[in-house]
Amino acid sequence: MTAPSPRRGFGRRTALMGALGGAAGLLAACGGRQDAARIATDDRWRQFAGTTLNLISENTAPTAAIAANLRPFTELTGINVNIVTLELSAMVQKVALDLAGGESQYHVIYADPYQVLAPYSKGLVDLRELAGQPDLPPLQGGFADFIPTQLDAAGRFADADKIFALPYDCPTMIWQYRADLFAKHGARMAADLGFDPTPGPQRTWEEYYRIAAWFNDNTDDVAFGTGQQAKQHDSLMCDFSNVLWAFGGDYFAGGEAVGRIGTVDPGPCQLSSDAAIAAAEFYQRLLAVADPSSKTWDWNGLAPALSSGRVAMCVNWHEYAAANEKAIPGAFGYAPLPKGPVRSANHYGGCGIGISGNTLPNQRMAAWLFVLWATSPQTQLDGLKSSAGGGTPTRQSVYDLPEVRRAEQRPSEMPNILTAPAVRTAWEPANIGLRPKIPMWNECDTAIYTELSRMLAGDSTPAEAMRAATTRIDRIVARGWTS
Known part of the structure; x- marks a missing residue:
C-alpha cells in the first residue's frame, strides 16, 4: 500500500x-x-x-x-x-x-x-x-x-x-469499481457518453472523468462517481503520479531507470514540462467532480468510501480488495488504470x-x-x-499455482488475488509507474504534495504549482546526499 x-x-x-x-x-x-x-x-x-x-x-x-x-x-x-x-x-x-x-x-x-x-x-x-x-x-x-x-x-x-x-x-494502484453498478447502468452510460464505459486500460483519463460526472448527475445509487486520495500527504503524490506518467510527464529525465534502479544524481526536475502541467490541469478538473472529502482522504480514508457505497469507483492500492469483498461480496471489479495521451501508468x-x-x-x-x-x-x-x-x-x-489461478474467479478464498489479472498488466514494464528511487526522495515528495495541495485549494494555478515544485526539488537535489 x-x-x-x-x-x-x-x-x-x-x-x-x-x-x-x-x-x-x-x-x-x-x-x-x-x-x-x-x-x-x-x-x-x-x-x-x-x-x-x-x-x-x-x-x-x-x-x-x-x-x-x-x-x-x-x-x-x-x-x-x-x-x-x-x-x-x-x-x-x-x-x-x-x-x-x-x-x-x-x-x-x-x-x-x-x-x-x-x-x-x-x-x-x-x-x-x-x-x-x-x-x-x-x-x-x-x-x-x-x-x-x-x-x-x-x-x-x-x-x-x-x-x-x-x-x-x-x-499497486489500480482502478477499483462497483461492477454491479456498471452492469446496472452500463447500457445507459454507453448511450449517454458515446463509449463503452467498461473500466480498463482501453479507457482514457478523460473518459474516467466523464464516467465520474455521469454518476454524479444520473443516479442516487452512490453519492459521487469517484473519490481521490488528495489529502496534503504522500497519498496526494501517489494519486497524482498515475496521471502525470499517463500524460507523458515525469519527475526526472530517464524516469524508468531512475525508478527501477535508482541514482544519487537524477538531474534537473521535469515537472515544469508541458506534459506535467497538462497532467496537473487534468487532475485539478478531476478533483472538481470527485467527492469533496477527497481532499481530506489518504488511502485509508478513500478505501471505506468505496467499500461502504459512497463512491462508484476510485484509484487505490490493490490490497484493499480483501476489505472490499468482505464489505459487499461480489460487487467489485478491478482493472488497470486508464490511459493518458502516452500510456496507462499504475503506481507500484x-x-x-x-x-x-x-x-x-x-x-x-x-x-x-x-x-x-x-x-x-x-x-x-x-x-x-x-x-x-x-x-x-x-x-x-x-x-x-492451479489453486491460485482458480482463486482469481469468484467464489474465492483469496480475495486479494481477484486483482491478479489487473496487477499482472500493471506490472508490465510499459505500464508500471515508479517514483524516483533517490536518497532525497522523502523531501521531494513533501514538496510535490505541498504544491499540489496549494493548487487544489485555489492558491496557485497548475502551471504555478508545477514550477514551484520544480524549483523546490532542484534545490533539494542540488544539496546532494551523503549516507
Whole structure:
C-alpha cells in the first residue's frame, strides 16, 4: 500500500493492519557484539538453532500474517524471531540510527526503496553473496522467480548487479469499481457518453472523468462517481503520479531507470514540462467532480468510501480488495488504470526485506534463512490464505499455482488475488509507474504534495504549482546526499 512517504513518509496502506500488540516489548535485549553460535549438522536449515533474530518492519499485511504464523519457521530452523512493527517514518529513524551506530539490533530490515534502500544501501548486505554459499539452503526458484520489475524496484539501487532486498510486498494502484453498478447502468452510460464505459486500460483519463460526472448527475445509487486520495500527504503524490506518467510527464529525465534502479544524481526536475502541467490541469478538473472529502482522504480514508457505497469507483492500492469483498461480496471489479495521451501508468509501492550490513557472519547467515523463508512460495501462499491479512505474492511461481489461478474467479478464498489479472498488466514494464528511487526522495515528495495541495485549494494555478515544485526539488537535489 511507497506509498508507498504510503508509499511513504510512506504510510501508504500502513494502517491496513494495526501495530502488532506488544511487539516492541518482544525485542530481545542487544548486549555486546557476540555472534550467533553455529552448529555442526547436515541440516542446512538448523545450523543456527537457538539464535534469536530481530525483524523491524512497517505495519504491513505480510508482516502481520508472518507474525501470526512464525511457528513453521521456528520448527524448521530452531531460530526465534522477534518482530517490531512501526509506522514507516518511525521505523526509518530506528534503522538509520542502528546502521549509523554500527550495531545490528535489527538483523532483518523492511527496506522501503525510497526511505531505506536508496539512502542506506551501503548499510545493507548484497544478498547475492549469501545466495551463492553452498552450505546454505538455495533460494527456491532463484532471483528469476520474482516479478522482474519488482526485483529491480524493491531490490536494487544504483548498481544493477547488486541485490539488497527481496521483494516482500507489492501494493499497486489500480482502478477499483462497483461492477454491479456498471452492469446496472452500463447500457445507459454507453448511450449517454458515446463509449463503452467498461473500466480498463482501453479507457482514457478523460473518459474516467466523464464516467465520474455521469454518476454524479444520473443516479442516487452512490453519492459521487469517484473519490481521490488528495489529502496534503504522500497519498496526494501517489494519486497524482498515475496521471502525470499517463500524460507523458515525469519527475526526472530517464524516469524508468531512475525508478527501477535508482541514482544519487537524477538531474534537473521535469515537472515544469508541458506534459506535467497538462497532467496537473487534468487532475485539478478531476478533483472538481470527485467527492469533496477527497481532499481530506489518504488511502485509508478513500478505501471505506468505496467499500461502504459512497463512491462508484476510485484509484487505490490493490490490497484493499480483501476489505472490499468482505464489505459487499461480489460487487467489485478491478482493472488497470486508464490511459493518458502516452500510456496507462499504475503506481507500484512495493518494498523488500534485506539484512543489516552490521550483522556478524553467523547472524547474517541466520538472517538469510529467515529472508529465504519469509519470501518463499509457500509462505507467500500461506499469506494469501491468512486470516490475519496477508499480502499478495511477489513470485511468479505462486501466481502459476492451479489453486491460485482458480482463486482469481469468484467464489474465492483469496480475495486479494481477484486483482491478479489487473496487477499482472500493471506490472508490465510499459505500464508500471515508479517514483524516483533517490536518497532525497522523502523531501521531494513533501514538496510535490505541498504544491499540489496549494493548487487544489485555489492558491496557485497548475502551471504555478508545477514550477514551484520544480524549483523546490532542484534545490533539494542540488544539496546532494551523503549516507
